Amino acid sequence: MKIKNGFVLREMCGENIVTAEGIENINFNKLISLNATAAYLWEALAGKDFTAEDMAGLLVERYGIDMELALKDSENLCNAWKDAGVIE
Secondary structure, three states, rough: EEEEOOEEEEEOEEEEEEEEHHHHHOOOOOOEEEHHHHHHHHHHOOOOOOOOHHHHHHHHOOOOHHHHHHHHHHHHHHHHHHHOOEEE
16 A cells, blocks of 8 residues: 555644645545544655555554554554545
8 A cells, every 4th residue: 555646644723634735636625634643654654655564563663552453453544544545
């Protein structure tokens, strides 16, 4: 997977928001709000190919959580990002 070109993470009013930039994303009609952990993952993975396992590894490394829980959370986040159309 990879974050699609044209989507950027910005801080707006204390919130982490993914927004679309550029003409190719003109039909993007909603903002995606990310919590601090999802924003950390977005920033760590921007511009890279990644898997849910890569995301889980980052969670384990940063937060010291169990790999099984990290993988479950990562898969859920990947699915949410796919549904929102921000990763390919």
